[in-house]
Amino acid sequence: MTDLILHHYEASPYSEKIRTLMGFKGLSWSSVIVPPIAPKADLLTLTGGYRRAPVLQIGADIYCDSALIAAELDQRFPARALAPNTAGTATPLLDNWADRILFWQVVRYSMGLRADAVPPALIHDREAFWDHKIDLDGLKADVGYHRGQITTGLGWLENLLGGADFFAGDTPALTDLALYHVVWFFAKADTTASGSGLSLFPALSAWMARIAEFGHGTRTELAPAEAIIIAVSTTPAPLPATGLAHPAIGASVQVLVDEFGTEVIDGTLVHIDDTRIILHRDTPQVGTVAVHFPRHGYPLRTTSIQGENT
Ligand SMILES: N[C@@H](CCC(=O)N[C@@H](CS)C(=O)NCC(=O)O)C(=O)O
Structure with a gap:
């Protein structure tokens, strides 16, 4: 059984998207309530600076952005899958x-x-x-x-x-x-x-x-500090088997958010493919966590390595 921890707040529409997906898939999940305004110290400890809701945590893997969270849940729980983006899908x-x-x-x-x-x-x-x-x-x-x-x-x-x-x-x-x-x-x-x-x-x-009618699945409340203890006591999942041979793999990079806002997330690039970026971050508070971002909408700043951003 995978322990799903959703960091969210009730009034957050993007969180409602994922709560509803939990319901569609009939999943059980732990709910960590994030404050709607800064400071959001516990969340930032896990994400390295990404402050939005929702964020999904599975052990020491942290998934940012509802589109990526949905893709991850669909991959892990394919029994009730969302309609795929096949050819001709608009x-x-x-x-x-x-x-x-x-x-x-x-x-x-x-x-x-x-x-x-x-x-x-x-x-x-x-x-x-x-x-x-x-x-x-x-x-x-x-x-x-x-x-x-x-x-x-x-x-x-x-x-x-x-x-x-x-x-x-x-x-x-x-x-x-x-x-x-x-x-x-x-x-x-x-x-x-x-x-x-x-x-x-x-x-x-x-x-x-x-x-x-899908509802929200089965939700149990969890204290933010508990979520951090879970991250500390686990290690990130193995990386996906196939990734791009990017020149910045293994180097310090920054992920930005191009939609709006001022977040900058630092870490070591450990994986990149057409849909996802994964950074490893080491901090005294949580040890090593893997922070996952979608490619779409999240510029990767690697200027010091290859002279341009991707
Ligand atoms: N692209 C993000 C957008 C998430 C987002 O903007 N969430 C809003 C709440 S619905 C947010 O976090 N606003 C700023 C804040 O609450 O601090 C996603 O799909 O998850």
């Missing part, structure tokens, strides 16, 4: 739209709606993390605009889904979860006396209900 384009466009429309909308109630500590934290000022008055004034952007997108999804159960057919794909958590975020924010704006979209509403 759904990864939708994942990208959900992450890079729709998610941010909902963030802006939700912040604008709650402009008078957003805790100042959250604003200060996100301003520092996103490295720009948040114009709450502007977001408040643009609430109608952002809601219209979102409902236009939901209309596209409604048409695309048509009468199908899921976006790739009979079986859910990663896309279904990537869209689900953003629509979940919207539906939670967009509540009026007459219900959520989601009710304008019957196919999408039925699809949301179908996915919500």
Whole structure:
């Protein structure tokens, strides 16, 4: 039995994506609650600087980013697999739209709606993390605009889904979860006396209900300190058998996050392939951990080795 530890927080939409995947696969997992704002000392001890939710820990292996976590869970638990990205599959384009466009429309909308109630500590934290000022008055004034952007997108999804159960057919794909958590975020924010704006979209509403039925699997709470003890007392799993012969293997490198934010994660590059980067990090607090990142969206800074980043 693999011990799955999910570092997450309740309101985090990306965490909801993985909690729902746990439910789809019928998995048992330990839940470590991460604070939604910095400092996040326990999480950073494990990741070396990556601060987002969710993060999956399996022993001394730390998986950053929900797309990579989903791929890892699918590989380890293939009995109920997500629909694969076979030839002719366009759904990864939708994942990208959900992450890079729709998610941010909902963030802006939700912040604008709650402009008078957003805790100042959250604003200060996100301003520092996103490295720009948040114009709450502007977001408040643009609430109608952002809601219209979102409902236009939901209309596209409604048409695309048509009468199908899921976006790739009979079986859910990663896309279904990537869209689900953003629509979940919207539906939670967009509540009026007459219900959520989601009710304008019957196919999408039925699809949301179908996915919500997966539940979250079997969750047991775990203290952050316990998760660190587990990392200390285990060693990273063997590396994948096939990797690229990259000139920076064995050297000190940095992984960045190109989406937004200011994280820089230092470590020794031990594996790289078309989909994943693995760093080993040694620290007095946790010993050796392997920190895994997707290739897509995570620049690898190796300038001192080969003169350019990859
Ligand atoms: N690309 C990442 C995005 C994760 C992300 O941005 N998570 C949000 C919460 S839903 C976050 O961590 N925000 C900053 C914070 O909570 O400190 C993924 O797919 O996991």
